[in-house]
Amino acid sequence: MNQAGGRRWHANITSKFLLILLPIVLLATLATVSVFGWLTVEKLRADLTLRGDRLTRFYATALSSPLWNYDLESVERTLRTLTLDPDVGQAVLSNMNGETLAQVGDSDLGAEQILFHATRPVEYKNNGATETIGTLTVRFSNLKIQSVLETEILIEFVLVLVLVGCLSLGSLITFRFIIFRPLTHLLLAIRSSRGLDALTPVTWSARDEIGEVIQAYETMRRTIVREEQARFSAQAAVVRSEKHFRDLIEGSIQGVLIHRDFRPLYVNQAWCDMFGYTGPAEILALESIHSMIATEDRQRLQTLYDQEIARERPLPIFEFKGIRRDGSEVWLQNANRRIEWEGAPAVQAVAIDISEQKLAQEQLLQAQKMEATGQLTGGIAHDFNNLLAIIQGNIELLCEDVGDDNALAQAIQRAARRGAELTQRLLAFSRRQSLHPQAVNLAHLADGLLDLLQRSLGETISIKVMSEDALWTAKADPGQVENTLLNLAINSRDAMPTGGLLTIACRNLHLDTDNAPQHPNMPAGDYAVLSVSDTGNGMPPYVMEHAMEPFFTTKSVGEGSGLGLSMVYGFANQSGGGMTIESALGVGTTVSIYLPRAEAAAVPAAALGTMHREIGRNEHILLIEDDPDVRTMVRVMLERLHYRVISVGDVAEAGRVLSRGSQIDLVLSDVMLPGGVSGAAFAADLAHSHPELKVVLMSGYSAEHINLEIAPLTKMTLLNKPFSLDHLSRSLRLALD
Numbered sequence: 001m002n003q004a005g006g007r008r009w010h011a012n013i014t015s016k017f018l019l020i021l022l023p024i025v026l027l028a029t030l031a032t033v034s035v036f037g038w039l040t041v042e043k044l045r046a047d048l049t050l051r052g053d054r055l056t057r058f059y060a061t062a063l064s065s066p067l068w069n070y071d072l073e074s075v076e077r078t079l080r081t082l083t084l085d086p087d088v089g090q091a092v093l094s095n096m097n098g099e100t101l102a103q104v105g106d107s108d109l110g111a112e113q114i115l116f117h118a119t120r121p122v123e124y125k126n127n128g129a130t131e132t133i134g135t136l137t138v139r140f141s142n143l144k145i146q147s148v149l150e151t152e153i154l155i156e157f158v159l160v161l162v163l164v165g166c167l168s169l170g171s172l173i174t175f176r177f178i179i180f181r182p183l184t185h186l187l188l189a190i191r192s193s194r195g196l197d198a199l200t201p202v203t204w205s206a207r208d209e210i211g212e213v214i215q216a217y218e219t220m221r222r223t224i225v226r227e228e229q230a231r232f233s234a235q236a237a238v239v240r241s242e243k244h245f246r247d248l249i250e251g252s253i254q255g256v257l258i259h260r261d262f263r264p265l266y267v268n269q270a271w272c273d274m275f276g277y278t279g280p281a282e283i284l285a286l287e288s289i290h291s292m293i294a295t296e297d298r299q300r301l302q303t304l305y306d307q308e309i310a311r312e313r314p315l316p317i318f319e320f321k322g323i324r325r326d327g328s329e330v331w332l333q334n335a336n337r338r339i340e341w342e343g344a345p346a347v348q349a350v351a352i353d354i355s356e357q358k359l360a361q362e363q364l365l366q367a368q369k370m371e372a373t374g375q376l377t378g379g380i381a382h383d384f385n386n387l388l389a390i391i392q393g394n395i396e397l398l399c400e401d402v403g404d405d406n407a408l409a410q411a412i413q414r415a416a417r418r419g420a421e422l423t424q425r426l427l428a429f430s431r432r433q434s435l436h437p438q439a440v441n442l443a444h445l446a447d448g449l450l451d452l453l454q455r456s457l458g459e460t461i462s463i464k465v466m467s468e469d470a471l472w473t474a475k476a477d478p479g480q481v482e483n484t485l486l487n488l489a490i491n492s493r494d495a496m497p498t499g500g501l502l503t504i505a506c507r508n509l510h511l512d513t514d515n516a517p518q519h520p521n522m523p524a525g526d527y528a529v530l531s532v533s534d535t536g537n538g539m540p541p542y543v544m545e546h547a548m549e550p551f552f553t554t555k556s557v558g559e560g561s562g563l564g565l566s567m568v569y570g571f572a573n574q575s576g577g578g579m580t581i582e583s584a585l586g587v588g589t590t591v592s593i594y595l596p597r598a599e600a601a602a603v604p605a606a607a608l609g610t611m612h613r614e615i616g617r618n619e620h621i622l623l624i625e626d627d628p629d630v631r632t633m634v635r636v637m638l639e640r641l642h643y644r645v646i647s648v649g650d651v652a653e654a655g656r657v658l659s660r661g662s663q664i665d666l667v668l669s670d671v672m673l674p675g676g677v678s679g680a681a682f683a684a685d686l687a688h689s690h691p692e693l694k695v696v697l698m699s700g701y702s703a704e705h706i707n708l709e710i711a712p713l714t715k716m717t718l719l720n721k722p723f724s725l726d727h728l729s730r731s732l733r734l735a736l737d
C-alpha cells in the first residue's frame with residue numbers, strides 16, 4: 001500500500017488532480033458554451049430584427065398599390081413571396097380596422113414558436129398626401145434559429161471540451177514531469193536511507209521550485225549527516241571514556257568506595273573482594289559501612305571523615321583494621337579524598353590490603369625479638385655451662401674421694417645436674433645445643449614413645465597417632481624430637497585439666513612460593529611435619545604472641561619454667577626447619593614442627609650404650625684450656641683416668657710445648673680460646689704439622705655452631721661440656737684407639 005502504484009485512488013496526486021480538474025473543465029465548457037450560445041442568439045435576433053425591418057418596409061411599399069386598388073389576389077401573391085424566407089413563419093395584412101385582409105404562412109403558429117414580430121403601416125401617397133391604408137405584420141419563427149443554435153452549440157461544446165481536455169492533459173503531463181518525477185526521486189532517497197547518519201542523496205537538479213526543494217533537502221541532509229556523525233563520534237568517545245573509567249576503577253586492584261557519612265554510594269569489586277562480599281550490590285544495600293570497620297577504629301575514622309568533609313586539612317594516608325563479612329580482620333592502607341557525588345560532598349576512599357605486610361612485619365619483629373633473646377640467653381647459658389662443668393667435674397672427683405653415699409655431695413650433684421638441664425634447654429632455645437641429626441621416621445618415633453606419653457598424660461587423655469602413608473624421613477636429632485614430643489604433650493595435658501584428645505599427626509609438606517608466606521624464615525623445600533593437637537583451653541592472643549619466648553609461662557611458680565616451647569622453637573630452627581602455633585580459645589591448640597626431609601632412609605633407633613669408664617694407658621695428653629678452674633678440674637680428671645697431662649692456658653704455649661719435642665699422644669683443647677686463635681683452628685693446623693696427633697675438642701656449643709667446616713676436623717672428636725668422667729674416658733679412648 002505504501003508503494004506509489006498501490007495507493008488508493010484518493011491518495012494519488014494524479015487522481016486528485018483529475019478529480020478537481022474534471023468538474024472545472026465541465027463547468028468551464030458549459031459556461032463558455034452558454035456565453036457563446038447567448039451571444040449567437042442575440043446576434044441572430046439582431047440580424048433578424050434588422051432584416052425583418054427591411055423586409056416589412058419593402059413589402060409595405062410593395063403592397064401599397066395593390067391594397068389601394070384592393071387587389072387582394074395580388075396582395076396575397078406578394079405576401080406569399082414573403083413566406084419564401086425560411087425565417088418568416090406568418091405574414092398578415094389587415095385594414096385600418098384591424099380586420100385581416102390577407103394571411104399567408106403557418107396559420108397554427110403558437111406564440112412560443114414566434115421569435116418576434118415586425119409591424120409596419122402600409123401607406124399610400126395620394127396627391128402628395130400620405131394616407132395609411134393598412135398594417136403589415138410579419139411574424140418570425142424561431143424554428144430555424146433553434147436548429148442553427150443547436151448545431152452551433154454542439155460544435156462549440158465539443159470544441160471547447162477538446163480544447164480544455166487537451167490543456168488539462170498537457171498540464172498533467174507537465175506536472176508529472178516537473179513535479180512528480182523529482183518528488184519520486186526524493187521519496188525513494190528518503191525511503192532507502194538507513195538512518196539519519198546515512199541519508200541517501202538525491203541526484204536531481206532543476207532550477208525551479210522543486211529543484212529548490214531538493215536543494216534544501218540536500219543541504220538539510222548534509223547538515224543532519226554531519227551532525228549525526230559528530231554525535232556518533234561524541235557518543236563513541238563517551239563510551240570509550242566510560243570503558244576506560246570502568247577499566248580503571250572497576251578493574252582496579254585497589255578497593256574504591258564512595259560514601260557520604262558512611263552510607264555507601266559506590267564501591268568497586270576489589271573492595272568487595274577485600275571484605276569478602278560477592279559484589280557491589282551487597283555493600284550498597286548496607287545502611288552504613290560501620291560494620292566494616294573494627295570497633296576500636298570507628299571513632300578515629302569518623303573524626304577523619306569530618307575533617308575531610310570540612311576540608312580542615314588534607315588527610316595523610318592512614319591504616320585501619322577492617323572487618324570482613326565473615327568477621328575476620330583485614331588490615332588496610334587507606335587514602336581519602338573529598339569529592340562531589342550527585343550534587344553533594346562525599347568521600348572517596350581508596351584502599352589496599354596490607355594484611356600480609358602487617359603479618360610479615362609482625363613475624364619479622366617476633367623473629368628479631370627471638371633472635372635477640374636467643375643471643376642473650378645463649379651467651380649467658382654458655383658461661384653458665386662452663387661454671388656448671390667445673391662444679392659437676394669437681395663434685396664428681398670429690399664424690400670419688402669421699403664416697404658416693406655422702407648426702408651433701410649428692411645434693412650438690414643433683415643441683416648441678418638440674419642446672420645443666422636448664423642450661424641445656426637455654427642452649428637449645430638459642431640454637432646452640434649439640435645435635436646429632438639422623439634420618440628419623442617421625443611416626444615410628446611417636447609410636448615408640450606412646451607408652452611413656454600415656455603414662456605421663458594420665459587416663460583422662462586419649463592419644464591418637466596419625467601418619468601419612470609414605471611419610472618422608474626427617475633429618476633431626478631423634479633424642480630432641482622425643483624431647484619435643486614430650487614437652488608438647490605435657491603442655492597439652494596442662495591445657496586439658498579435665499581430659500580430652502591428644503592427636504600426634506605426621507605429614508609431608510612441600511614448601512614453594514605458593515605456601516611459603518605462611519612459613520616465613522623457612523627455605524623452600526621438602527619437610528616432614530610433626531603436629532601435636534589438643535582439645536584444650538587454647539591460648540588467648542597475648543599468650544600466643546609470647547608463648548615461644550624463654551621464661552614466658554602462665555603457670556604458677558614451680559610448675560613451669562617457660563622454656564618448653566622456646567626449646568622446641570630453637571631445636572626446630574637449629575635443625576633447619578621451623579615451628580608454628582595455631583590456637584583457638586576453647587577449641588584447642590596445634591603446635592607443629594617442620595623438620596627438613598632426609599635424603600637417607602631412617603636408621604633404626606640405636607640402643608644407647610651404657611656408659612662405662614675406660615681407663616687410660618698412661619698416654620700423654622696436652623690439655624689446652626684458658627679457664628684455670630676448668631683446666632685444673634680436667635687435669636685432675638685426666639690423671640684420675642691414668643693419663644699423663646701437660647696443661648697450658650693458650651695456643652701459643654701449646655705450640656711451644658709441641659716444638660720442644662715433648663711426647664704427646666693426644667691434644668685435648670677447648671674450642672673457645674683467647675688470643676685470636678680458636679682451638680678448632682689450632683687443631684686444623686695440627687692436622688697439617690702433626691698428622692699423627694689425635695685431637696679432642698671440648699665445647700659448650702654444638703658442632704654446627706662452632707663452625708667446624710675445616711675438612712681435617714672430621715677426624716676429631718667433639719666433647720660437649722659439661723661432661724662426666726665416664727664420658728671423658730670414652731671420648732679419649734675413641735680418639736686414641
Ligand SMILES: Nc1ncnc2c1ncn2[C@@H]1O[C@H](COP(=O)(O)OP(=O)(O)OP(=O)(O)O)[C@@H](O)[C@H]1O
Binds near residue numbers: 487547
Ligand atoms: N597446648 C597448649 N594449650 C594452651 N596453652 C599452652 C599450650 N602450650 C603452651 N601453652 C602456653 O604457653 C606457655 C608457655 O609454654 P612453655 O611450654 O614454653 O612453658 P611452660 O609449659 O609454661 O613451662 P615448661 O614447659 O618450661 O615447664 C604456657 O605457660 C601456656 O600458657
Ligand SMILES: [Mg+2]
Binds near residue numbers: 490
Ligand atoms: Mg611446657
